[in-house]
Each structure stands twice: as structure tokens, then as C-alpha cells.
Amino acid sequence: MDIAFKNEHLFVGDLGRLFVALAFGGALISFISYFFAAREEGLNKDTSWYKLARVGFWLNSLAIVGMGVCLFMILYNHYFEYHYAWSYTSRSLPVYYLISGFWNGQEGGFLLWMFWQAVLGNILIRKAGSWEKPVMTVIALSQAILGTMVLGIDLFGARIGSSPFLLLRNAMEGPIFQNPDYLSFIKDGRGMNPTLQNYWMVIHPPTLFLGFASVVVPFAYAIAGLWQKRYKDWVKPALSYGLFSAMILGTGIIMGAFWAYESLNFGGFWAWDPVENASVFPWLTLVAALHVMIVFKNTGHSYFTATFLVLISFVLVWYSSFLARSGILGESSVHSFTDLGMFWHLVLAIIIFLVLSVYFLVVRWKELPITKKDEDTYSREFWMFVGAVFLALACFHLIVVTSFPVWNKMFGTELAPPTNVVKHYNIIQAAFAVVIMFFTGLTQFLKYKKTASNTFVVANFIYLGFAALLTVLLYFVAGLSKLEYLYLVVIFTSLYSIMANGKILAEAAKGKFKLAGSAVAHIGFGLMLVGAVIAAGTSKVVSENNTGEQYSAEFAKEENPRENVLLYRNEPIEMNGYSVTFLGDTIEGAQHLFNILYERKDKDGKLVEKFVLRPNVIQSQDGMSSSPDTKHYLTYDLYTHVTMTNVLQSKPEEEKAGHEEQQDEDKNYDAPMAHEVSIGDTIRYRDGVIVFKGVNKDAKLQNIPITDKDVAIGAQLEVLTHGRTINAEPIYLIKNGSAFDFPKKLEDAGLKLRVTKILPEKQKFEITVYQQPESKKKFIVLKAIQFPYINFLWAGVVIMVIGFLMSIFRRNKELKTT
Amino acid sequence: MKKSSIFGIIIIAIAIAVVISTYSNSSTYGTFTEATETKAELHVVGQLNKGKELYYDATKDANYFSFFMKDKDGKECKVIFTGTKPQDFERSEQLVLTGKMQGNEFHASKILMKCPSKYNDNKLNVAEATPKTATL
Numbered sequence: 006m007d008i009a010f011k012n013e014h015l016f017v018g019d020l021g022r023l024f025v026a027l028a029f030g031g032a033l034i035s036f037i038s039y040f041f042a043a044r045e046e047g048l049n050k051d052t053s054w055y056k057l058a059r060v061g062f063w064l065n066s067l068a069i070v071g072m073g074v075c076l077f078m079i080l081y082n083h084y085f086e087y088h089y090a091w092s093y094t095s096r097s098l099p100v101y102y103l104i105s106g107f108w109n110g111q112e113g114g115f116l117l118w119m120f121w122q123a124v125l126g127n128i129l130i131r132k133a134g135s136w137e138k139p140v141m142t143v144i145a146l147s148q149a150i151l152g153t154m155v156l157g158i159d160l161f162g163a164r165i166g167s168s169p170f171l172l173l174r175n176a177m178e179g180p181i182f183q184n185p186d187y188l189s190f191i192k193d194g195r196g197m198n199p200t201l202q203n204y205w206m207v208i209h210p211p212t213l214f215l216g217f218a219s220v221v222v223p224f225a226y227a228i229a230g231l232w233q234k235r236y237k238d239w240v241k242p243a244l245s246y247g248l249f250s251a252m253i254l255g256t257g258i259i260m261g262a263f264w265a266y267e268s269l270n271f272g273g274f275w276a277w278d279p280v281e282n283a284s285v286f287p288w289l290t291l292v293a294a295l296h297v298m299i300v301f302k303n304t305g306h307s308y309f310t311a312t313f314l315v316l317i318s319f320v321l322v323w324y325s326s327f328l329a330r331s332g333i334l335g336e337s338s339v340h341s342f343t344d345l346g347m348f349w350h351l352v353l354a355i356i357i358f359l360v361l362s363v364y365f366l367v368v369r370w371k372e373l374p375i376t377k378k379d380e381d382t383y384s385r386e387f388w389m390f391v392g393a394v395f396l397a398l399a400c401f402h403l404i405v406v407t408s409f410p411v412w413n414k415m416f417g418t419e420l421a422p423p424t425n426v427v428k429h430y431n432i433i434q435a436a437f438a439v440v441i442m443f444f445t446g447l448t449q450f451l452k453y454k455k456t457a458s459n460t461f462v463v464a465n466f467i468y469l470g471f472a473a474l475l476t477v478l479l480y481f482v483a484g485l486s487k488l489e490y491l492y493l494v495v496i497f498t499s500l501y502s503i504m505a506n507g508k509i510l511a512e513a514a515k516g517k518f519k520l521a522g523s524a525v526a527h528i529g530f531g532l533m534l535v536g537a538v539i540a541a542g543t544s545k546v547v548s549e550n551n552t553g554e555q556y557s558a559e560f561a562k563e564e565n566p567r568e569n570v571l572l573y574r575n576e577p578i579e580m581n582g583y584s585v586t587f588l589g590d591t592i593e594g595a596q597h598l599f600n601i602l603y604e605r606k607d608k609d610g611k612l613v614e615k616f617v618l619r620p621n622v623i624q625s626q627d628g629m630s631s632s633p634d635t636k637h638y639l640t641y642d643l644y645t646h647v648t649m650t651n652v653l654q655s656k657p658e659e660e661k662a663g664h665e666e667q668q669d670e671d672k673n674y675d676a677p678m679a680h681e682v683s684i685g686d687t688i689r690y691r692d693g694v695i696v697f698k699g700v701n702k703d704a705k706l707q708n709i710p711i712t713d714k715d716v717a718i719g720a721q722l723e724v725l726t727h728g729r730t731i732n733a734e735p736i737y738l739i740k741n742g743s744a745f746d747f748p749k750k751l752e753d754a755g756l757k758l759r760v761t762k763i764l765p766e767k768q769k770f771e772i773t774v775y776q777q778p779e780s781k782k783k784f785i786v787l788k789a790i791q792f793p794y795i796n797f798l799w800a801g802v803v804i805m806v807i808g809f810l811m812s813i814f815r816r817n818k819e820l821k822t823t
Numbered sequence: 824m825k826k827s828s829i830f831g832i833i834i835i836a837i838a839i840a841v842v843i844s845t846y847s848n849s850s851t852y853g854t855f856t857e858a859t860e861t862k863a864e865l866h867v868v869g870q871l872n873k874g875k876e877l878y879y880d881a882t883k884d885a886n887y888f889s890f891f892m893k894d895k896d897g898k899e900c901k902v903i904f905t906g907t908k909p910q911d912f913e914r915s916e917q918l919v920l921t922g923k924m925q926g927n928e929f930h931a932s933k934i935l936m937k938c939p940s941k942y943n944d945n946k947l948n949v950a951e952a953t954p955k956t957a958t959l
Contacts, residue, residue: 335937382826394834402841409849423848424864424921424932433844550886567886569907631910648907649881779882786885786907 010174012188013086014079021075021170022157028068028119029152035061036145043138043233058141059130065148066123072116072155073107076169080106085191088176089113089169095196097595105206106197108214111330112169115154117211121218122148129222136242139229140222143361147221150354154347164346199623199630202595205264209257213284216254217322220287222246223294224319224358227312231365236308236374240298243315245816247295252809254288259802268632270646272790273541274798277430279334282407283325289400291318293393300386300393307390308374309366314397316362321404323358327351333410383461385451392444399437406430431541438495438534445527446472446502449509468508472501479539483794488542495538503531522815526808529801536797547581547643548789569648572601574783575753576692576727587785588617589753590652596621599647599785603636620646620787624653641793649786674775679761681769690774692754693726697772704736706747715740720760720770724751735760735772748775755782855900858924867920867929869894871912879908892918892929904931912936 038058045054076089080103085091093109094102107113126144133140157168173191174182181187200206223243230239261281266274275281294314301311328334331348366373381387406429409422423429446468450461476497479485485493506527513521550567572578577586588600598621605614618634633646680688688695697720704719711717719734735749737760748759755777762771851857853865871877872891879888888904890912902920915936922931 391830394830398834398837398841401838402845405842405845419852420846421850421852421866423845424850424866429845429848433841567905569885571881571885649879649885651881782882784881786881 008183008185010086010188011186013172014082014084017075017078017084018087018170018172021072021079022168024068024071024075025152025155025157025168025170028065028072029149029156031061031064031066031068032145032149032152033061034058035065036142036149039138039142039145043142055138058138058145062123062126062130062141062145062148065145065152066127069116069119069123072169073120076107076113076116077103079170083194085194086173086188088171088173091173091191091194093194093197095194097193098197098202099594101204101207102197102202105201105203105210108206108210109197109201110169112155112167114210114214114330115151116169117214118218119148119151119155121211121215122151122221125219125222133242136226136229136239139233140225143225143228144221147225147358150357154350154354165350167347199595200269202623203264203268203632205260205268209260209264212253212260213257216250216257217287217326219246219250219253220291220319220322223250223291223315227315228361228365231312231369234369234372236369236372237301237305240302240311241816241820244295244298244302245813245820247291247298247315248809248813248816251288251291251295252806252813254284254291255809256802256806258284258288263799266644266795267635270631270633270648272788273544273792274795275537275541277427279407280329282403282430283328286321286325286400286404287318289396289403290314290321293396293400294318296389296393296396300390304384304386305374306376306378306386308376310390310394312366312373314393316366320355320359320362321400323351323355324404327355328407328411333414335410383451385448388444388448388451392441392448395437395440395444399434399441402433402437403430432491435491435495435538439491439498442495442498442502442531442534445530446498446505449505449524449527468504469501471504472497475500475504483539484543485539488538492538492542496535499531499534499538503528503535506531519815522808522810522812524808525811526805529803529805529808531801532797532804533801536794536799536801540792540795540798543794544790544792546788547791548787549580569786569788572785572787573779574755575729577602577604580789581791585787585789587783587787589783595623597624597653599650599652601634601645601785601787603643618643618645622647622650622653637796639796641791642795643789643791645787645789647785648788650784652783652785673777673781674757675778677759677773677775679771679773681764681767681771683767683769688772688774690756690776692776693724695758695772695774696723696725697721697770698723700770701734704734704738706736706738709738709740711738711740718760718763720758720772722749722758722772724754724756726754733758737763737770752783852919854894854896855898855924855929856894856896858929862923864921864923864932867892867894867922869918869920871915871918872899873913877908877913881907889928892920900929901927902929902931904934909934909936 035058038054038061042052042054042058045051078084079087079090080094081100083090083094083096089110089112090106094106098106108117122144126141126148129140129144130137154166155168156166157171158165174187181190184190223246226239226243226246230236258281261284262274265271265276291314294311297307297311297314300307331351333348406422406426409420412418413420447465450464450468476493479496479500480493485496506524509520509524510528513519513524546568548568548570550570570578570580572585572587574587574589577584579585582605584604584606586602586604588602591598591600598619601618601620603614603616603618604612607613616636618636620632620634622631631647633644635645636643678690682688682697684697684699686697688697699721701719701721704717705711706717716739717736718738719736722733722735724731724733731751731754733749733751733756735758736747738745738747746760748757750757757775759773759775760770761773764771850863850865852868853861855867858865858867869892872893875891877888877890885907886905888906888908890902890904891899892902893899902922917937919935920929920931921933921935922929924930
């Protein structure tokens with residue numbers, strides 16, 4: 006039975022699905038036509054295949070834009086009849102987060118990838134010239150395969166791809182969908198994953214996906230080179246695109262790290278999470294590939310390695326997607342990507358590109374321009390080659406460990422990753438980093454083809470000596486004694502590399518400008534490593550806590566001090582030279598901000614520094630996500646985040662009048678204590694003292710008129726708690742012969758004060774003090790970490806990207822001149 | 824022998840060394856019984872016993888969280904985690920603990936939890952809690 010559903014906006018979804026089909030169809034037509042066009046190259050003058058291929062690709066591009074517009078309309082207008090809008094957005098989201106809602110789901114990620122690939126394809130159609138047909142064949146194939154990922158159609162009982170235009174009632178089952186008017190019950194979407202409500206999520210995914218998408222270009226050139234037997238020509242154009250790819254992908258990855266550092270509670274910028282690792286695989290092999298391509302271009306050696314690395318980079322892009330999207334990492338990753346039923350679909354995509362690569366290498370094996378001659382040991386290219394191979398080995402190690410769940414699935418084993426996986430990665434990767442950084446320095450002293458060995462050895466020793474000296478200096482200045490020996494060697498070789506490349510840069514300024522790009526990129530990379538090693542290696546939790554249950558002296562020997570401290574509102578504690586106070590919380594949109602005052606005083610007690618950090622917590626989708634706030638100094642960062650709070654759980658208290666509710670409310674306090682006091686007396690309580698300053702005989706009450714017959718007396722109290730003074734005036738009223746009292750609540754101090762009796766004969770007042778128990782008082786649990794010299798890391802990244810840009814300009818110039 | 828052949832052999836040797844060191848560093852997904860037998864850290868997969876008390880009181884100790892978990896064999900053990908209670912812990916469907924036995928208690932250094940989403944049971948959210956920062 007068909008139900009006529011009310012108020013659904015089906016048109017935009019139908020249009021979206023049409024665009025999905027068109028995008029896939031266009032890519033398929035383009036792929037087939039480009040394939041035949043490339044095969045017929047030079048055979049005849051018939052250009053119909055070629056024309057059709059271009060039309061197909063343009064159709065694909067337009068359809069992708071159409072898909073994006075449709076999806077945005079759905080998100081923007083809150084059409085919750087669509088699964089995508091309902092799952093990832095809500096009415097309360099501001100428009101700029103609707104954009105990040107775009108890539109909240111996996112389908113959006115694929116859409117982004119397709120979009121960038123279409124952009125790159127159109128650039129290639131304009132620029133690739135004689136390479137267009139074979140290169141675009143590969144790109145169109147890739148585009149068609151991506152198209153299948155968002156198809157969302159049922160074929161022979163299996164669902165192929167997952168469409169972003171799926172209707173809610175088709176995505177889920179429920180009795181509600183029997184009701185034609187079901188939409189009137191769906192008032193709002195589930196909202197966005199709180200970790201994504203962050204400005205970095207608006208720019209990090211597009212950058213990362215542009216990086217991922219762009220790896221296809223050098224891959225397509227490598228395949229085209231093999232296919233068309235233009236073995237040597239493909240390297241030059243592929244080099245520019247490869248540099249671009251490495252630059253963007255690297256930026257995207259680091260943006261992710263920065264996002265983790267600035268707004269996730271990872272406790273750092275890199276956690277070796279499997280999904281983080283997966284995004285690095287293609288970057289490492291691509292950077293290795295670029296170096297070997299340059300070696301090949303200059304010497305004709307290492308053809309196979311260059312091709313292999315380019316090909317494997319793109320296969321790894323797909324493998325990386327598989328790891329992130331197939332749900333296979335469920336037991337080892339914090340990323341919440343889940344299986345959309347596309348496990349084998351993704352495997353198939355990897356296999357297609359892997360088989361394509363292997364096929365061409367095998368078929369063309371005998372013709373490949375592989376030199377038999379040995380390279381000269383004193384040549385730059387030989388050591389560049391060695392360095393690149395070590396880069397690939399580092400990647401190999403990352404793949405082996407990250408893929409544990411994959412090995413388990415393949416071989417039926419039950420291996421678990423190393424228990425201290427961070428340490429495992431750090432040590433082995435640091436060993437590779439030592440070798441790689443040494444080569445990036447060493448090769449700067451060598452010339453292509455052949456170098457005179459004497460001058461080389463002398464120059465090298467001088468620089469190594471300086472690097473050693475600088476390391477020792479840094480050891481004392483930055484307090485590196487905490488670091489293990491191996492990490493000091495990483496710093497030493499990185500400094501050596503920075504100086505060696507600095508020398509090249511200085512020479513470049515004198516005219517040899519060609520090499521400046523690589524020198525700058527190497528300096529940036531070296532700085533990045535130095536910053537990362539120091540920041541991660543000497544980071545210190547400053548919110549040390551030595552109190553608590555089970556925390557005996559014996560226990561303290563085994564365990565480090567605990568890392569979370571408890572802060573009651575307005576009760577300052579001492580932390581790492583700062584006096585830290587939790588002032589209160591503010592709500593801004595979905596964010597719940599906690600205002601934490603840091604004050605530092607010098608020896609004489611004079612205030613030298615004062616600032617407020619505002620870490621926040623977002624509650625959404627039934628989850629809580631805590632974001633840190635960081636104070637940046639030139640030489641270190643102070644990072645603070647809230648790990649627990651009772652502020653969010655307590656609902657705003659309503660004014661209660663009735664007696665029953667009064668009693669109910671009193672449960673929030675400890676047993677009341679009544680004190681008989683005269684003016685000038687002091688009442689002591691747990692958190693301070695209350696001074697009875699005087700009596701106000703003309704006390705006024707809101708809403709209650711006081712006539713001449715009535716008596717209203719206010720007790721003027723002064724509360725001194727934790728260095729603060731608060732005034733309060735509870736009131737006692739006699740009206741029409743009955744006595745009432747109006748208590749005064751002091752939320753900040755966790756107090757309620759009442760005048761419960763007046764004793765005229767004794768000239769005394771009975772003041773009853775209600776104090777909130779510790780657990781009812783507003784508190785936050787906070788963790789603070791200090792990251793020294795982290796600015797080296799960020800500065801290094803910026804410098805590296807500039808270096809890549811310079812190299813791209815240089816290679817583009819070369820392309821034009823030849 | 825050619826230099827490139829020597830280099831090739833070195834590369835293969837390093838690759839093998841990487842695999843071996845990784846393998847020897849790897850651990851297993853075990854049970855509480857196995858954790859009692861070995862002194863080393865290991866991973867234990869299991870389910871939270873929602874019938875027993877989850878204890879976390881920040882006002883007494885901000886770094887003490889205890890709960891009871893049943894492992895794959897159904898054996899139950901008290902788990903102690905030196906940190907704050909991870910958000911939405913009660914809703915977790917499966918837990919992967921990293922840690923070791925101390926007496927009759929399992930001291931977890933890391934908790935990886937899988938939470939079912941409220942609306943959609945076939946969708947899982949994964950979150951991790953680590954009490955210590957990454958140190959090099």
C-alpha cells in the first residue's frame with residue numbers, strides 16, 4: 006500500500022538523484038570515449054570520440070555542481086525528510102556550520118572528492134595538450150568509480166553506494182512512517198556531532214580532499230606514460246602536479262593536527278590515531294616519489310622506483326579511504342566513521358587501481374628505461390634516492406601497524422596493536438626521521454652526477470659540528486633532559502639539515518635561485534620536526550593533583566601525579582605558578598563556555614599577568630564534546646580543557662515558593678545550622694565567615710506591600726569567603742500577626758541564609774545557614790598542559806608550504822621553456 | 824656485487840626488522856584470566872556491567888573512576904581508571920581496555936568505548952579516553 010505523505014519536498018531530492026545518475030553516466034561516457042580516443046591517436050582524423058569524451062566530462066562536472074546545490078538546499082531549508090539533513094543538522098545550527106554539515110556524512114566526503122577531481126580534470130583538459138586523452142582516461146575512470154560510491158541503487162539485491170538524497174523513511178524503519186503526516190512529528194534534526202561544530206571543520210575537509218583528489222593527476226600521468234610508451238616524458242608535467250598535491254595534502258593533514266590541538270581534547274596535536282596515520286601514507290610516498298622523479302629527470306636512473314612510488318601513492322589514497330570508511334578500525338580508532346555497507350565496494354576500488362598499475366608495469370616491463378649502470382656514490386641523486394627509499398620505509402612501518410585490524414580480518418588472527426602504541430610509533434618513526442633528515446642535509450653538499458670528495462667531507466664536518474653545538478645549546482635552554490637519547494639525535498640531524506639547506510638558500514639569494522624552493526621546504530620540514538619533538542616530548546601536565554582516594558605515598562611512587570584537578574566556583578587554586586579561578590560559565594549558542602581566570606604574581610605579591618581562558622563544552626546528539634582553550638606565548642602554550650563538570654547536568658533553578666518545594670529544595674543543602682547572634686557577631690562556616698553587620702528596619706520586599714502595622718527587618722550580613730566579600734540581606738516579616746521569612750540565596754558561595762527568629766528579649770537574631778554540600782556546588786574538573794616551543798612546528802609548516810610553492814613555480818617555468 | 828644490490832638487501836633487511844619489531848611489540852586481545860596470569864599490559868574486550876555501580880565522584884577524587892566489566896568469557900572484574908569518567912560512558916556497548924591486573928583489580932590506562940547512537944542502532948560512535956598525555 007502506498008501512503009501519500011504530506012509536506013515532503015521530493016522534487017529537490019529527485020533532482021539530486023538525477024544529478025547523481027548524470028554524474029556517473031557522464032564520467033562513464035567520458036572514460037570510454039577518452040579510452041578509444043587515446044587508442045586511435047594518430048590513426049585517423051575522426052575526432053568524434055574525443056568530442057564525446059569532453060562533453061561527458063563536462064556533463065559530469067555540471068552534475069556534481071548540481072548535486073552540491075541540491076544537497077545544500079536540503080540542508081539550508083531543513084528538509085528533515087531527507088536522512089542526510091536529519092542525521093547531521095538541526096534548526097539551531099548557524100549557516101556556516103551547515104557547510105560543515107555537508108561533509109559530516111561520508112557521502113558528502115565523496116561529493117567533495119568528486120568535485121575537486123572534476124575541477125582538476127577541467128584544468129587538465131585545458132592544459133594537458135598531447136597528454137589529455139590518456140591522462141583524462143584515467144581521471145574519468147576514477148571519477149566514474151567515485152560516482153558509484155554515491156549511487157545508492159539496489160542491483161540484484163545489493164546496494165551500490167550510498168546516496169546523500171536518501172529519504173528518512175527509506176533509511177529507517179519505524180511505525181511513525183505509517184503516518185502520512187509523519188513529518189509534522191519530526192520537528193528537528195539530530196544535530197551535528199559536536200566535534201564538527203568548529204571553524205576548522207569548515208576548511209580542513211575541503212583542503213584534505215583537494216589533496217586526496219589531486220594525487221590522481223601524477224598517477225594518471227604515470228599510467229599514461231606506460232600506456233602510450235612515453236616513458237620519460239610524463240615525469241616533467243607530473244612533477245608540478247605532484248608538488249601541488251604534496252603541498253595541499255600536507256597542509257590538510259596539518260590542519261587536522263591543528264584542529265585536534267586547538268579544539269579536540271586529544272591532549273595534543275598528533276595521537277597516531279589510525280585515521281590520522283592513514284592520511285599520512287600517501288603523503289609520505291608522494292614526497293618520496295617527487296624526490297625520485299627529480300633523480301630520474303636529472304640522471305635517467307631510478308625509473309622504476311619513481312613510477313612505482315607515484316602509482317602506489319594513489320592506491321594508498323584509496324586504502325586510506327577504505328580504512329577510514331569501512332568500519333574496520335572500530336576497535337582501534339577514535340574516529341567515528343562507520344560502515345555504510347561499502348566494505349567490499351571500497352576493496353574493489355583499491356583492487357581496480359592496483360591491478361591497473363601492476364598490469365602496465367608487467368606488460369611494459371621489458372621496455373622500461375631501467376639503467377644497468379651503477380650510480381656514483383658521491384652523487385647527489387644516489388643519496389636522494391636512498392633518502393626517498395627510507396621515507397617509503399617509514400610509510401611501510403606505519404601501514405604495517407595501522408593495518409592490524411586488516412591483517413586480523415585477512416588471516417583470522419587476533420593481534421592487538423602495541424599497548425603503548427604512541428611510544429611504539431614515536432621510537433621507530435624517530436629512527437627513520439634521523440636517517441631522512443641526515444640525507445636532506447647531506448645531499449645539499451653533493452652535486453648531481455659527481456662531487457669532489459675532499460671538499461665534501463670538510464664542509465660536512467663543519468656543519469655537523471655546528472649542529473651538535475646548537476643541539477647542546479637547545480638542550481640547556483629548552484630543558485631537553487627529559488627526552489630520550491634518540492629524540493636528541495632527531496633534533497641534531499634536523500638542525501644539521503636546516504643549516505645545510507640554509508647554506509643553499511644563501512647561495513640562492515646570490516643567483517642560483519633554482520634550488521631555493523627545495524631548500525625552503527627542507528628548512529620548514531626540519532623546523533617542524535624540531536618543534537614536534539620538543540613540544541610532544543617535553544609537554545607537561547601542569548594540573549597536577551596529589552590528592553584523592555587511594556593516593557598513598559606508595560601508590561605515588563608507581564604512578565605519576567594524577568592529571569585532573571577539581572575547581573569549585575570562585576575558589577582559586579595554585580597551579581604551576583598561576584592562581585587559577587573558575588569564575589563561572591556563559592552560554593553562547595550551543596557552546597557552554599567556562600571562564601577560567603589565570604593570575605600570576607611576582608615575589609612581592611604584585612599582579613604581573615592576568616588572563617581568562619574559555620574552554621567550552623558542546624552538548625549535542627546526546628553527547629558532550631569538550632574543547633580546550635589555549636594561551637599562546639612565544640616559547641610555549643598553556644592548554645586548558647574541562648574534562649568533567651556538574652554545571653551542565655543541573656537545570657537552571659526556578660524560583661520556588663510553595664512549602665513542599667521549599668523542603669524539596671532544601672535537599673540541595675546540608676543540614677541547616679541555626680546561630681543566635683547579636684550585631685557584630687561572627688558565624689563561622691566551612692568556607693569562611695559571616696559577619697552580622699547590622700539591622701535594616703526599613704527592608705523592602707518586591708510584590709509585597711508593607712503597611713504601618715507590618716514589620717520587615719533585614720539582617721545585613723557580610724560573607725567573607727575565599728578572599729571575596731559578598732553582602733546579603735535576608736528578611737524577616739511580620740504581617741497580620743503571622744511571621745514569614747524571606748531567605749537569601751548566594752549561588753556563588755553555595756549558601757542560603759535565613760532569619761528564622763527574632764529574640765527581642767535577648768537582643769538577638771537567629772540566623773540559619775544552609776550550605777551546599779561539596780558535591781552540589783558548581784565545579785569543573787580541569788586538565789592543563791604546557792607545550793613548549795610548539796610554534797616551531799607551526800612555523801615549520803608554513804615555511805614548508807612556501808617551499809613547495811616556490812618549487813611549483815620553478816617546475817612550471819621549466820615546463821614552459823622546454 | 825653491484826652497489827644497488829647491496830642497497831636492495833639492506834632495504835629488505837630493514838623492512839623485515841620493522842615487521843619483526845612490530846610483531847614482537849604487538850599484544851593480544853585477552854581476558855581477565857589471562858591478565859591475572861601475565862604481568863604485562865594487554866587489551867581486554869568486554870561489556871560494562873550496568874547492574875553494578877559506576878563510581879565517580881569528582882568532589883572526593885577527580886581522578887578515580889571505577890566500574891565492573893564482563894569479559895568475553897563472562898568473567899567479571901572491577902576496573903579502575905585514573906582519570907575522569909569518560910563522557911557517555913553508561914551508554915557504551917563494548918569496551919576495549921588497555922592495562923594490567925593489580926591484585927583483584929584491573930588498572931586501565933586507556934578505555935576505548937563504542938556507543939550505540941540513540942536513534943540508530945546499527946550506527947556506532949567510537950570514543951576514546953586516555954588519562955595520560957602523549958609523551959615521547
